[in-house]
Amino acid sequence: MNMAILPNISLGYDIFDTCSMDFGAVVTTLQGLSGVDPLYPNYNCRHQGKAIAFIGDLYSSSSLIISNILQVYHYPQISYGATDTIFNDKRRFPYFFRTIYTDRDQNEAIAMLLIHFGWTWVGIMTVAEDSYERSSEDLRDRIVASGNCVAYVLKLSLGKKNNMLYYIKEMDMIVKSLAKVIIVNFPTEYTLHLSSFVAQVFGLMIREKVLILIDCLPAGAFPDPEFKLPPISACLLLRPSKGAIPGLKEFLYRVTPDTHPNYILKNLWQQIFNCP
Incomplete structure (x- = not known):
């Protein structure tokens, strides 16, 4: 919770790795929608919490696949790397947004x-x-x-x-x-x-x-x-221009596999710090 941005509102998240593959984009998107593994397409099996948006992907090809699935359910998608001009068509991609140039x-x-x-x-x-x-x-x-x-x-x-x-x-x-x-x-x-x-x-x-x-x-x-x-x-x-994100550096210093348990962070620490 951040009282300066969203007072009295707590946000949660799930992290899925597409492995920069089209097949991975399909599987992880369906997992995010169904909320369980193994996934059940067209069913939301979450017992608590509700996904309100999806962030990703890095590449245009996988972002396109994710967008085609998400727009069926009217979920917003925010990409930080998809530069393909095809996404400029808001009639075809009404729920797609990005934070990068085209x-x-x-x-x-x-x-x-x-x-x-x-x-x-x-x-x-x-x-x-x-x-x-x-x-x-x-x-x-x-x-x-x-x-x-x-x-x-x-x-x-x-x-x-x-x-x-x-x-x-x-x-x-x-x-x-x-x-x-x-x-x-x-x-x-x-x-x-x-x-x-x-x-x-x-x-x-x-x-x-x-x-x-x-x-x-x-x-x-x-x-x-x-x-x-x-x-x-x-x-x-x-390369795109860089900008400072207030509080990000301090947040990253506090993040560990113990405080934020997920397999992606655990694998990252094993690779960078040679953690067992």
């Missing part, structure tokens, strides 16, 4: 960045997923509209993340291209994996390239210990 805004910023540095010939790398494809197509259109040129839009398959031969074949286009600037529009975990791969396989062949990463590494992410950026000329990262 893909259209960041694409406009990238187009202005290219003009500022005089980069007129660029390439775009993305993944074969609806949200990222929409974003990359909008980015290409904005770059062209600003008077610059796009050499290629390379779409990599998420399902072939561990197929080295597939990567070598696809990345050959980047090595041979005269475009010195590569705009990378990937999910976080894909960026970590691909960057390490590029550093190991292509090495100095792309040392003259410049990478522009579109919010691929959130501020709270813990990079893989083996993560290595390719030996490139420069790497620019576009």
